[in-house]
Amino acid sequence: MDILGMLPSFGGFVGSLVAFVVALSVIVAIHEYGHYIVGRWCGIHAEVFSLGFGPVLFSGVDKRGTRWQIAALPFGGYVKFLGDSDAASGKDGDAITGLSETERKRTMHGADLWRRAATVAAGPVFNFILSILVFAGIFLFSGTTTDEAIIGKLKPLPGEVELFQEGDRILRVGDAEITDLEGFYLAARDAAPAPTVSYEVERDGQVVSFDSVFPFPPVIDQLQPKSAAMDGGLEVGDVIQSVNGTPVFALSEVQVAAQSNEDKPLDLLVWRNGEVLEKTLTPRQRDLPTADGFETRWLIGFSGGAFFEPTRQTLGAGDALWGGVRQTWFIAQSSLSGMWHMITGAISSCNIQGPIGIAQTSGDMASQGAAEFIWFIAVLSTAVGLLNLFPIPVLDGGHLVFHAYEAVVGRPPSDKALNAMMMGGLVLLLSLMVFALTNDFFCA
Known part of the structure; x- marks a missing residue:
């Protein structure tokens, strides 16, 4: 049983809240454990490790004198x-003054500079490590597609898809000869939408010809969170048969209809497990990353693909790990690019989500299954690690800037300057949070 998939049965708000708390708790636990364990390795004593803020629900002290606790407000740690x-590593001057030189070395403010910097940097680094390991685990478990145009598994679709069999090697699509999977995708992209397309396949040493479904039918493989498709009740596996009364046979036709219709409602006929349903959805404007930056498009909010799943091959641990590194780097790079485009006004600032938007996204991903939710946790972990590296006082990146200043000048900033900068950083951070929360209410 997929417990995560049951979350919506509790109600949209409760389900999203539970998913959000689960995702955030995992990410915060890893982040703070990074600070803790590297600090411990560096000889810096941790007095409290807390998941959550506010009243303490459970706590216990380990043999090293660290209190581990779970607090009532599960929105950080x-x-x-x-x-x-305080929790932001402000300096307790009175407490430090009364310590011996040996004890001062065990504090966050009296330890060697490199030990302090390593402890601070460990939080974001552990977030990136979590993302890399999760992505690598998914790649290791699911493998990767081969480069052969061989049908691994057929998707349940209406029409003549049953003429295919698993293990068929596709030799021809229309007039295009197919030698590998990339060739199939190119032929599918160039083919004109039609109810059926002619195929040749190799099956048990024989060449079989027949007409069947369009190579890229309008079938839903994945739903985007906070999309018209998700909110409108579409599901993975649904096949769109018509848009505004016009039959559609290709995924591209639905994309064109959404783009040309802009913010006007679309009436859809949807095939689901032999039943035809009526749905009305209004496309939403979204900024999508491209090779050259971003482009703004009107979308229903789902992705699709071929009428079959290609054969897959297992990945070695090294290849899977490298795939995790590349995926984490891609997310970080895309996030930074998106932020820059928002600052320059090239794309909408509505792309910044606050806690409500992230909670809704958490619930939407959890409703699609464990794999999608775990993937989302890895994506969010990368975002949290990246955000914490921003050079804003209060955040880890701000502390690293202070350490860099100390390394260059030979002394840390004065306590007065630190307090002023920390207060400024807190104001800036709260302002960003309010702005993001406003987006949750006023951005579609």
Whole structure:
């Protein structure tokens, strides 16, 4: 049983909240554990490791004197090191003054510079490690497609898809000769939408010819969170048969209809497990990453593909790990590019989501199954790691800037300057949070 898939049965709000808390708790736990364990390796004593804020629900002290606790508000966490005045690692001057030189070395403010910097950087680094390992695990488990145009598994579709069999090697699509999977995709892209297309396949040493479904039918493989498709009740496996009364046979026809219709409602006939349903959806404007930046399009909010799943091959641990690194880098790079395009006004600032938007996205991903939700946690972990590296006082990146200043000048900023910058950073961070929360309410 897919427990994550049951989340919507609790109700949209509760399901999204539960998914959000689960995702955030995992990410925060890993982030804070990075601070804790590297600090411990560096000889810096952690007094408190807390998941959540506010009243403490459960707690216990380990043999090293660290209190581990779970607090009532599960929207973050912190590690309080010896000598810290608060969860943001502010300096407790009075407490540090009364310590011996040996004890001062065990504080976040008296340890060697490189030890402090390593402890601070460990939080975001552990977020990136989590993302890499999750992506690598998914790649290792699911494998990768081969480069052969061989049918691994047929998708349940109306029409003549049953003429195909698993293991068929596609030799021809229309007039295009197919030698590999890339050739099939190119032929599918160039083919004109039609109810059926002619095929040749190799089956048990024989060449078989017949007409069947369009190579890229309008079937839903994945739903985008916070999309018209998700909110309108479409499901993975649905096949769109008509748009505004016009039959459609190719995924591209649905994309063109959404783009040309813009913000006007679309009436859809949807095939689902032998039943035909009526749905009305209004496309939403979205900014999509491209090779040259971003493009703005009107979308229903789903992705599709071929009428079959290609054969797959297993990946070695090294290849899977490298795939995890590349995927994490791609997410970080896309996020930074998106931020720059928002700053320059090239794309809408509505792309910034607040806690409500992230919670809704969490629920939408969880409703699609465990694999999609785990993937989302890895994506969010990369975003959290990246955000924490921003050079804003209060965040890890701000502390690293202070450490860099100390390395160059030979002394840390004065306590007065630090307090002023920390207050400024807090104001800036709260302002960004309010702006993002406003987007949750006013951006579609």
